[in-house]
Amino acid sequence: MEFQSAGPSVVKSIKQRDLLNTWLRLYAREQSIPRMSEYQPERIEDELPDLVFYTxxxxxxxPRLTIQSDGTRMSSAYGNTGKGRRLDEYLGARLAPMVMPVYYECIARRLPAFTIANMDDIYGRIVAYERLLLPFSDDGSVTHIIASLKTISEDGGFEIRNLIRGNDKLPVPTLRTIIDCDLFHRAPGRIPSGDALEFG
Incomplete structure (x- = not known):
């Protein structure tokens, strides 16, 4: 499975960018992935319905990933809850070969992954499924991942229930990236040190 190289700007959702920027601030200190206990984004409570936590x-x-919590929207999209289950078993034989390599690449590279796949809801409306994976380490190796899962439709409304398992067509990947460029958080409106403007 091929992954493109990307910077943080590949993530378009404002809320996902906030989650990524918080991760980048922690990463930038020592150029290493942060501990889970350090990660405290603002207003994370508002995002919990779209977040899934894994060990x-x-x-x-x-690597073995176990679902520790289950965002309510993910439960609706997959049709049932997965808390306490291994991710590959929860996904099943049809979806696991498509989804698990994204998690494995995130773990191997120790960097955020961002993917987009298109799928149809039960009424045939196209829905973009945007997945941001953030890795964390408590002992040197990757010990946790937080996944932010967003569903967006240009048609406006769509049916999320059984979105991922509810039809015979598999999701169609449109973007697979590892965020490995510009791994720092730049406050908006500032000129970074070393990039001072010169006037001749």
Whole structure:
């Protein structure tokens, strides 16, 4: 599975960018992924319906991801809750080969991953499924991942219930990236040090 190289600007959702910028601020201190306990975005409570928390066991190959919480929107999209289950088992044989490599790449690269896939709801409306994965480490290896999952339709309304499992067509990936460029958080409206403007 091929992944493009991207910077933070690939993420268009304002709320997902806020989550990513908080991660980048922590990463920039030592150029290493942060601890889970350090990650405290503002207004994260508002985002909890779209977030899924995983623990990661890298002692097995491939790594084992276990769902620790289940965003209510994800439960609706998949048709049932997955808390306490392994992600590959929860996804099932049809979806796991498409989804798990994104998580494995995030773990191997120790960097955020961002993907977009298109799918149809039960009424045939196209829905873009935007996934942002943020890795965390408590012991040197990746021990946790937070996934932010957004569903957007240009048609406006759509039916989220059973969105991912509710039809015979698999999601169609349109973008797969690892965010490995510009790994710093720049406050808007500031000129970074070293890039001072010269007037001749």
């Amino acid at each position: 990661v066991d890298t002692s097995s190959q491939p």
